[in-house]
Amino acid sequence: xxIEIQNLTKKFGAFAALKSISLDVASGELLALLGxxxxxxxxxxxxxxxxxxADSGAIRFDGDDATSQSVRARKVGFVFQHYALFRHxxxxxxxxxxxxxxxxxxxxxxQAIHDKVQELxxxxxxxxxxxxxxxQLSGGQRQRVALARALxxxxxxxxxxxxxxxxxxxxxxxxxxxxxxxxDEIHITSVFVTHDQEExxxxxxxxxxxxxxxxxxxxxxxxxYNQPATPFVYHFLGQVNLFHGRVxxxxxxxxxxxxxxxxxxxxxxETATIxxxxxxxxxxxxxxxxxxxxxxxxxxxxxxxQVKVELITAWGAPxxxxxxxxxxxxxxxxKETEVFVSPREIRVFAE
Amino acid sequence: MLNQATVQRxxxxxxxxxxTEPAAVRWLLIAAALGFMALFxxxxxxxxxxxxxxxxMGVYLASIREPDALAAIQLTLLTAALAVPxxxxxxxIAAWAIAKFEFKGKNVLITLIDLPFSVSPVVSGxxxxxxxxxxxxxxxxxxxxxxxxxFAVPGIVLATIFxxxxxxxxxxxxxxxxxxxxxxxxxxxxxxxGWQTFIRVTLPNLKWGLLYGVILCNARAMGxxxxxxxxxxxxxxxxxxxxxxxxxxxxxxxSAAAFAVASLLALLALVTLVAKSVVEWKTKQKSHVESSPxxxxxxx
Numbered sequence: 001x002x003i004e005i006q007n008l009t010k011k012f013g014a015f016a017a018l019k020s021i022s023l024d025v026a027s028g029e030l031l032a033l034l035g036x037x038x039x040x041x042x043x044x045x046x047x048x049x050x051x052x053x054a055d056s057g058a059i060r061f062d063g064d065d066a067t068s069q070s071v072r073a074r075k076v077g078f079v080f081q082h083y084a085l086f087r088h089x090x091x092x093x094x095x096x097x098x099x100x101x102x103x104x105x106x107x108x109x110x111q112a113i114h115d116k117v118q119e120l121x122x123x124x125x126x127x128x129x130x131x132x133x134x135x136q137l138s139g140g141q142r143q144r145v146a147l148a149r150a151l152x153x154x155x156x157x158x159x160x161x162x163x164x165x166x167x168x169x170x171x172x173x174x175x176x177x178x179x180x181x182x183x184d185e186i187h188i189t190s191v192f193v194t195h196d197q198e199e200x201x202x203x204x205x206x207x208x209x210x211x212x213x214x215x216x217x218x219x220x221x222x223x224x225y226n227q228p229a230t231p232f233v234y235h236f237l238g239q240v241n242l243f244h245g246r247v248x249x250x251x252x253x254x255x256x257x258x259x260x261x262x263x264x265x266x267x268x269x270e271t272a273t274i275x276x277x278x279x280x281x282x283x284x285x286x287x288x289x290x291x292x293x294x295x296x297x298x299x300x301x302x303x304x305x306q307v308k309v310e311l312i313t314a315w316g317a318p319x320x321x322x323x324x325x326x327x328x329x330x331x332x333x334x335k336e337t338e339v340f341v342s343p344r345e346i347r348v349f350a351e
Numbered sequence: 352m353l354n355q356a357t358v359q360r361x362x363x364x365x366x367x368x369x370x371t372e373p374a375a376v377r378w379l380l381i382a383a384a385l386g387f388m389a390l391f392x393x394x395x396x397x398x399x400x401x402x403x404x405x406x407x408m409g410v411y412l413a414s415i416r417e418p419d420a421l422a423a424i425q426l427t428l429l430t431a432a433l434a435v436p437x438x439x440x441x442x443x444i445a446a447w448a449i450a451k452f453e454f455k456g457k458n459v460l461i462t463l464i465d466l467p468f469s470v471s472p473v474v475s476g477x478x479x480x481x482x483x484x485x486x487x488x489x490x491x492x493x494x495x496x497x498x499x500x501x502f503a504v505p506g507i508v509l510a511t512i513f514x515x516x517x518x519x520x521x522x523x524x525x526x527x528x529x530x531x532x533x534x535x536x537x538x539x540x541x542x543x544x545g546w547q548t549f550i551r552v553t554l555p556n557l558k559w560g561l562l563y564g565v566i567l568c569n570a571r572a573m574g575x576x577x578x579x580x581x582x583x584x585x586x587x588x589x590x591x592x593x594x595x596x597x598x599x600x601x602x603x604x605x606s607a608a609a610f611a612v613a614s615l616l617a618l619l620a621l622v623t624l625v626a627k628s629v630v631e632w633k634t635k636q637k638s639h640v641e642s643s644p645x646x647x648x649x650x651x
Contacts, residue, residue: 051536071539078540084533088555098541101551146537153541 001062001156001189002027003048008057010043017043018054019213028187030180032204034194036236040213041193042161048191049159050074061156077150077188081162083142085134091145092130095120098153120148123182140171147179151186160192164199172196176203197237201225209233231349234275241281241319243274245348252348255293255315262348275347278322282342283309283331290342295319297335302328309333311341399617402610414600414608415615422588423596423612426504430579430592431572434511438568439561442519447553449520450527451535464520467513475513476581479506502584507592510578515571522564523557530556559634566630570623574616 003025010018017040025031033041046052048059050071058067066074086094095117099108108116121127124144134142143163150158163179164172180203183190194200200207201221209216209224209232216236217229228234245252247270250261254274261272284292295311298318307328309321321341323331333339372380404411414420445464449457467475481487483500493500500506534556538548554561576594583590585599593616600609 049540051540071536072542072544075542076540078537080533080537082533084537086534086538086552086555088558097538097543097551101538101541101543101547149537149541 003157003189003191004058004060004063005044005048006058006060008044008047008054008059010040010047010052010054016213018047020057021213021215023208023215023218025189025191027189030183030190030192030203030205032192032194032200032207033210034197034200034207034236035210035216037195038212039210041195041210044210045159045161045191045193048157049076049078051078075153075156077153077155077158079143079146079150079158079160079163081165083134083139083146083166085142085145085149087134089133090130091121091126091132091134091137092117094134094145095149095152097149116152120152123151124148138171139167140175143167143175147182151188156189158188158190160190162193162195164196165194172199179203201237209236211236228275228347231273231275234347239278239320239322241276241278243276243317245272245274246270247272255313257291257293257342259291259343259346262346272348274343275349276343276345278308278320279306280343280345281319281321282344283321283323283333284340284342285331285337287340288342292340292342294338295341296338297333300333300335311339313341396617399610399613402606403614405610406607410607411611411614414611417608419588419591420596420608420612423591423593424615426507426591427573427593429504430508430511431569433508434515434572435565435569437512438516438519439565441516442523442564442568443557443561445520446523446527449524450530451532461524464517466517467515468517472514472575472577473581476510476578479510479513479578479582483509501582502586502590504590506582507579507590510582511572511575514575514578515568518568518571519561519564522560522567526557526560559630563627563630563634566623566626570620573619 005021005023005025008018008021009016019040021040021044033044035041043052047054050066050069050073053068058065060066061074071078086097089097096113099113099116102108117130118127121130124147126141126144126148129137129141129145134145137145143166147160147163164175167175176199192204201224204221206218206220207224208218211232217224217233219227219229224233225237228237234240243254245254245259247253247261248258251258252261252272252274259274282290294314297309297311299310301308301310302325305325306322307325309323309328311319311321313319319341415424445460448454449461480501482489483493483506484490485494485501487501500509534552535548538552539545543551574594575592576598579592580595580598583592583595585591585595587599591599593612597609597613597616600606600612
């Protein structure tokens with residue numbers, strides 16, 4: 001089902017949680033709402049579900065206005081961060097709940113409910129757990145029960161609020177791959193909220209990066225990571241080094257290093273901020289033909305697939321450079337030595 | 352391996368030593384606590400039953416079967432039968448409002464719920480006399496319409512409701528606050544109506560807390576003396592509850608009969624204690640299951 005969100009605004013007292021949000025979710029898409037806590041992503045999700053209501057703006061489900069529909073009428077599946085399983089019911093009864101509370105005319109037969117629950121238990125791979133209570137399950141199992149429960153009513157949309165937030169790192173990774181595979185199987189339009197960039201980039205078809213009640217960027221994982229639209233997105237998705245440059249004619253001067261002034265900088269601008277990812281900086285023991293600046297190595301962390309080198313530039317700013325293990329061995333870098341750093345790819349945002 | 356086991360055992364022995372006081376201190380404290388309880392709780396309780404049966408089974412049964420005593424027992428049961436369900440409904444509504452909604456004056460409401468605990472029951476009774484009594488606010492109007500509240504059954508029921516109303520609400524508020532709204536939201540998102548959500552999700556989660564509150568509320572409703580004494584007027588066979596009947600018999604030096612009726616109240620207290628322990632045990636068992644280590648993570 002297709003979702004259209006237009007100019008959604010929500011205030012809690014004096015705090016503006018959402019500032020005129022517009023967003024389209026394509027049918028069958030798996031969309032991530034990504035942002036730091038307090039950015040409004042959960043509020044947006046709860047408004048989509050009908051658990052909260054917007055102050056202004058409109059929501060359309062497949063073209064039909066759903067803005068003031070109750071949560072009951074919207075037929076959405078909602079998965080809570082802390083599962084919200086019915087603690088006094090078995091796994092089976094939890095999943096059957098949505099079918100059992102239907103009005104008599106619409107309620108499936110006992111056998112049909114039983115079959116449907118079994119089918120969902122198979123889907124989430126918890127066939128053996130039907131008679132258990134939520135407290136007898138692990139966190140990952142509980143979240144899968146919550147998912148099966150939400151799917152039992154055959155919702156038009158699946159909404160997940162930080163679905164893996166309460167799980168430990170390893171389980172979280174397994175479960176999000178599992179969710180991706182599940183979505184590839186059942187193709188239900190899904191929106192999930194997360195503050196974990198890795199999770200959003202790995203699982204979602206498209207990522208919506210939010211900050212302070214606004215959308216910063218909408219795009220595929222590749223687009224938001226490699227072509228960040230705003231400084232915020234640059235900061236939020238991965239590590240980034242910042243340099244302040246002075247505009248000198250058609251060049252930018254960064255600590256003595258002259259680089260061509262990129263298109264984004266207006267003619268009358270005097271300064272610009274340059275963003276470079278740590279793996280887009282090169283270290284050389286001697287000056288080379290590229291533009292470069294001087295820096296002193298302060299710390300080396302060689303544990304992991306990439307070697308993280310922390311340096312202080314000649315003008316006193318801390319920066320980070322990521323090198324491959326091979327390159328690190330070739331360079332034979334040592335602490336407190338001076339090296340030459342040159343950027344391979346930069347991004348400029350005018351001030 | 353052997354070494355390790357020895358070290359472990361020694362470690363445990365040290366830990367045990369560190370944790371416990373010397374045996375003498377332990378015994379002294381336990382003996383003091385038990386002695387105190389025996390002197391101030393068990394002894395009086397025993398005296399009630401011994402005195403009740405002092406003049407034999409015949410007198411005991413006669414004291415209970417006497418018409419005034421039967422009327423008092425009836426009135427007490429009636430009062431509890433009205434006060435407890437009303438306070439149950441009120442308690443659930445108040446706890447729901449406080450735990451699940453944000454509104455202005457919430458703290459005032461919480462304080463008001465506690466008021467009957469902090470005010471002396473005699474004062475509670477007097478409040479009703481001031482409001483409904485012959486010289487009270489509504490006194491003349493009630494008199495004109497021939498409605499009797501003070502020195503009649505309605506006054507007794509009202510005073511009892513007032514004195515016992517914190518029990519259920521007080522028990523439920525922290526429970527509901529701890530449980531939050533998520534399960535209800537989940538139920539609604541699955542298509543349940545408000546009523547279905549309340550019956551199938553909210554109420555089962557409150558079950559034991561509710562029962563606990565009702566037991567305490569009932570015990571107090573049957574045992575209340577001060578507030579009821581002020582509004583009752585002590586009319587034999589009409590407005591005497593069991594507690595008031597005991598007082599009258601005692602003042603008439605009819606101690607065997609007084610203790611016979613008192614023994615019924617004491618019995619009620621014992622039943623309440625047992626019921627309370629069972630509920631506590633059940634609740635504990637439930638939370639034990641909840642805190643038990645969860646099974647190994649296994650994802651196919």
